[in-house]
Amino acid sequence: MKKIKFLMVMSVVIFHSISGQAQENKETKFSFPKDRKINVGVLVYDGVEIVDTGGPIDVFVKANNSNNKYNIYTVSATQNKNIIMDGNTVNLVSKYNIFDAPQADILIIPGTSPEIVAKVSADKKMMNWIVDQNNKTQMTMSVCTGGLILANTGLLDGRSATTHHWSIDELKSHSKINVQEKKRFVVDGKFLTGAGVTSGMDVALEAIELIHGKDVADDIAHGMVYNRYGTMEFLPKK
Numbered sequence: 001m002k003k004i005k006f007l008m009v010m011s012v013v014i015f016h017s018i019s020g021q022a023q024e025n026k027e028t029k030f031s032f033p034k035d036r037k038i039n040v041g042v043l044v045y046d047g048v049e050i051v052d053t054g055g056p057i058d059v060f061v062k063a064n065n066s067n068n069k070y071n072i073y074t075v076s077a078t079q080n081k082n083i084i085m086d087g088n089t090v091n092l093v094s095k096y097n098i099f100d101a102p103q104a105d106i107l108i109i110p111g112t113s114p115e116i117v118a119k120v121s122a123d124k125k126m127m128n129w130i131v132d133q134n135n136k137t138q139m140t141m142s143v144c145t146g147g148l149i150l151a152n153t154g155l156l157d158g159r160s161a162t163t164h165h166w167s168i169d170e171l172k173s174h175s176k177i178n179v180q181e182k183k184r185f186v187v188d189g190k191f192l193t194g195a196g197v198t199s200g201m202d203v204a205l206e207a208i209e210l211i212h213g214k215d216v217a218d219d220i221a222h223g224m225v226y227n228r229y230g231t232m233e234f235l236p237k238k
Contacts, residue, residue, distance in 0.1 A: 037071040041104030045077035052110035052143040059204035098129040111145030143200035164196035182232040
């Protein structure tokens with residue numbers, strides 16, 4: 001009996017160690033449209049981080065290669081659809097802006113440097129748009145310090161969430177958020193938050209798994225030559 005109990009405990013430990021250190025709470029039943037493609041809206045703004053943005057987009061593009069279920073588009077935070085991404089290296093012309101964008105079923109909020117996050121979070125029109133979109137989304141996702149933008153809307157109050165490890169203390173300043181440290185991503189109901197940069201792919205792959213199943217998500221990860229079962233143990237100890 002003791003041996004059985006030991007094996008059961010070890011199975012739980014092993015499961016959690018290979019699950020990308022995700023925290024999952026408050027299960028949500030998703031109701032995605034069946035009569036049209038699923039709208040995946042990606043919010044972009046001047047200075048937005050390139051991999052935060054492109055990583056999740058690429059996951060959904062790869063998902064379309066097999067099922068063609070997603071309508072993926074970018075949404076500029078301002079009326080000007082011409083966006084200069086992080087490092088002034090990539091010029092992105094968004095398909096929509098917050099004034100003409102359709103309702104997203106999945107909303108993705110990428111991050112960037114904290115000073116730019118503070119600047120864009122002060123844009124009331126953009127923040128109100130996020131709240132309005134969230135009212136009808138099936139999933140609302142953030143990547144890296146995009147979690148701070150989402151936190152600044154108040155939508156993460158009472159939820160578990162994470163962000164880039166350099167910005168964890170700022171996320172902790174939101175006393176109503178249950179901040180999860182050293183998690184590559186956190187799932188709480190319809191909210192999915194990623195720890196930073198490459199973890200945006202973890203978040204998007206988790207979304208694919210929740211919608212289509214683990215085998216589909218794993219197959220996409222294999223095609224992207226991406227290990228979605230890594231941990232955050234490589235970070236320096238505090």
